[in-house]
Amino acid sequence: xxxxxxxxxxxxxxxxxxxxxxxxxxxxxxxxxxxxxxxxxxxxxxxxxxxxxxxxxxxxxxxxxxxxxxxxxxxxxxxxxxxxxxxxxxxxxxxxxxxxxxxxxxxxxxxxxxxxxxxxxxxxxxxxxxxxxxxxxxxxxxxxxxxxxxxxxxxxxxxx
Amino acid sequence: xxxxxxxxxxxxxxxxxxxxxxxxxxxxxxxxxxxxxxxxxxxxxxxxxxxxxxxxxxxxxxxxxxxxxxxxxxxxxxxxxxxxxxxxxxxxxxxxxxxxxxxxxxxxxxxxxxxxxxxxxxxxxxxxxxxxxxxxxxxxxxxxxxxxxxxxxxxxxxxxxxxxxxxxxxxxxxxxxxxxxxxxxxxxxxxxxxxxxxxxxxxxxxx
Numbered sequence: 001x002x003x004x005x006x007x008x009x010x011x012x013x014x015x016x017x018x019x020x021x022x023x024x025x026x027x028x029x030x031x032x033x034x035x036x037x038x039x040x041x042x043x044x045x046x047x048x049x050x051x052x053x054x055x056x057x058x059x060x061x062x063x064x065x066x067x068x069x070x071x072x073x074x075x076x077x078x079x080x081x082x083x084x085x086x087x088x089x090x091x092x093x094x095x096x097x098x099x100x101x102x103x104x105x106x107x108x109x110x111x112x113x114x115x116x117x118x119x120x121x122x123x124x125x126x127x128x129x130x131x132x133x134x135x136x137x138x139x140x141x142x143x144x145x146x147x148x149x150x151x152x153x154x155x156x157x158x159x160x
Numbered sequence: 161x162x163x164x165x166x167x168x169x170x171x172x173x174x175x176x177x178x179x180x181x182x183x184x185x186x187x188x189x190x191x192x193x194x195x196x197x198x199x200x201x202x203x204x205x206x207x208x209x210x211x212x213x214x215x216x217x218x219x220x221x222x223x224x225x226x227x228x229x230x231x232x233x234x235x236x237x238x239x240x241x242x243x244x245x246x247x248x249x250x251x252x253x254x255x256x257x258x259x260x261x262x263x264x265x266x267x268x269x270x271x272x273x274x275x276x277x278x279x280x281x282x283x284x285x286x287x288x289x290x291x292x293x294x295x296x297x298x299x300x301x302x303x304x305x306x307x308x309x310x311x312x313x314x315x316x317x318x319x320x321x322x323x324x325x326x327x328x329x330x331x332x333x334x335x336x337x338x339x340x341x342x343x344x345x346x347x348x349x350x351x352x353x354x355x356x357x358x359x360x361x362x363x364x365x366x367x
Contacts, residue, residue: 043237046234046280050235051235053237082237086326089309090325090326090343091323091325092325113343116238119237121317152284153241153285154241154248
């Protein structure tokens, strides 16, 4: 199911390459840019008062370096990427990460305990079994909308 | 003769130096007392909290069976649900042997994590996982006993998050601190560590 999903995303990025959703020159893609997003998933939320968390992998299949600089989602009043770090005393600290550089041929994973998409001010709950759109913003102006499936609150990875 | 005395004096000095260094590191001013260091035994702690069913709980609730305890908060989008999922997986892996293991999630955010909030949150994970909350000074007391730390971090728009010790603490049935499972430790180390904490009880029961 996720393979099909990744394929759909891939064709979406091809569509982006062809310039379909691009209106201004500021959003122009570099010629060889090709961004693939794989295995997106989010944890179900308890209502709307707590922030939601989502994860995915971004692959840069182009020949230019690219940076993931932000997120946008209708379901969240404030979506951003956060990094969780554990310091030398074992204390977990969360901090915003607003410029994730992905070299050509490289990949970057948002996964539990590392980076996550933090969905604050949820506009509706994340319900297991449903999906929601999430837009990834890149340094070259690319805006890639993906569909994120919501898994159970106890999910540990894209397989549940 | 003088030479022998000299060697003896040097030897005695070396022994004293070694003893002093040992004392300094274990009991003296050089002992580990910083946050994140070794937890006190549960028998040396005093705190009074409330479990997810509204019952009063304290160190005596844990002593008598091995315990697995960790700190977090329910508004935590990443580390806490991941840890709860990991613990659920470990409990499943250990199976019926783990039924007597006290497994407790303690909030460091009592302002938002009421008894009701904790009850709802833990209900999504392994049924054995309890959720404890309490008055801020009681949360501070238990964290101090565990040598755990937490801190409120203000964000934008009045939102806030909590930095907190992320490791899982293991105690044997007598309340003695056994070890921690660090957040980034490979999963395959966790279950043997839990079994070690449970083993201590078995050994005592047989002796």
